[in-house]
Amino acid sequence: MSDKEQHFNFKDLLDIMTKLRGEGGCPWDREQTHESLRQYMLEESYEVVDAINHKHDDELKEELGDVLLQVVFHAQIAAEQNRFTIQDVIDNICRKMISRHTHIFGDDTADTVAQVLDNWERIKSDEKGFDTHTERMKAIPSILPALMRSYKVQKKAAAVGFDWDDVKDAISKVDEELQEFKDVYLSENYGKIVEELGDLLFAIVNVARFLDIQPELALNEATEKFIKRFEYIENSAKGAGKRLEDMSLKEMDELWEQAKL
Structure with missing residues (x-):
């Protein structure tokens, strides 16, 4: 069976992380801390969103795996310090989903999305005090x-x-x-x-x-649009044998207006 045909489960992932962090494991993985991994959790989360935006399933599948790895990585570090385990993480999120969906697992009623959100916020406030x-x-x-x-x-x-x-x-x-x-x-x-x-x-x-x-998404779309129009300016300049650095703002503005058509 090839590597691509082999199927793994969640325990396999935990075992791989334990080996990487264990005696004789990977030097890089062994030296990581919650603090050193922060940037990767942010990066991987944004890459998931980017994959969603591109509507690319293979990309999304890969990036979700990268986020899952970060979750397992942090849980492994905590377990080594006898603070909590991946099982505690799973227990906590299951309890949260049950406790905040009282219209499904309890006696509350929520027939609309607005009611669901109101219940969620009320329960969250009670939990957080x-x-x-x-x-x-x-x-x-x-x-x-x-x-x-x-x-x-x-x-x-x-x-x-x-x-x-x-x-x-x-x-x-x-x-x-x-x-x-x-x-x-x-x-x-x-x-x-x-x-x-x-x-x-x-x-x-x-x-x-x-x-x-969502202003974050709107600004990202505007930035992407800017990049595409700027690319048109640059490609047009190259086609005319010119460098952007040698063009006037007026010349570039004219190409910008063309890019909008």
Whole structure:
């Protein structure tokens, strides 16, 4: 049987990780810590999202495996230190899924997605011992991308009615914050410039939330669009025997407009 035809199970993965981390195992794997692995968990998670965006099953299958490896890796390190095991991880997530789906495993009722989410947040708050809405906001990890974190914070505020009545009001706030940024961006007060730019970005995220658009995804799409149009400019310049560095901004702008067609 070839390597590709051989089938493995979860225990095989655990055994492989134990061997890699054990006496005589891989030098790199043996020296890793929770802290040294942080970057890989982030990278692998983003690569999963990228595979989803590309709608590529083989890529998604591979990247999900990489994330699973990170989970097993962290659990193995903790087990070696007698802190917790992979079984504890599995037990915890199973208990969480059961406890937060009381409409399936309990006596609650939830016929709509909104009701499910309300139940989830209520149960989560009870589990975490949150007494205030501010505590719920502070519990949103600061390590999240800033656009995503601000979106989640705003949703917490909106859940208790601290929100605009209409998206037009949110757009007016963007106009207001843009003007305030224009008032200071040429000043020498760097701190104020940063503050007003932050307020402007926060207001734009609020508009995205109103329209049920994830700003992180919207910005990524805009970045991809920019890259494609820039590629058109560069390829067109090469076709004309020119270097971008030698072209004027006006010439590049003309190609940019062509790329939009």
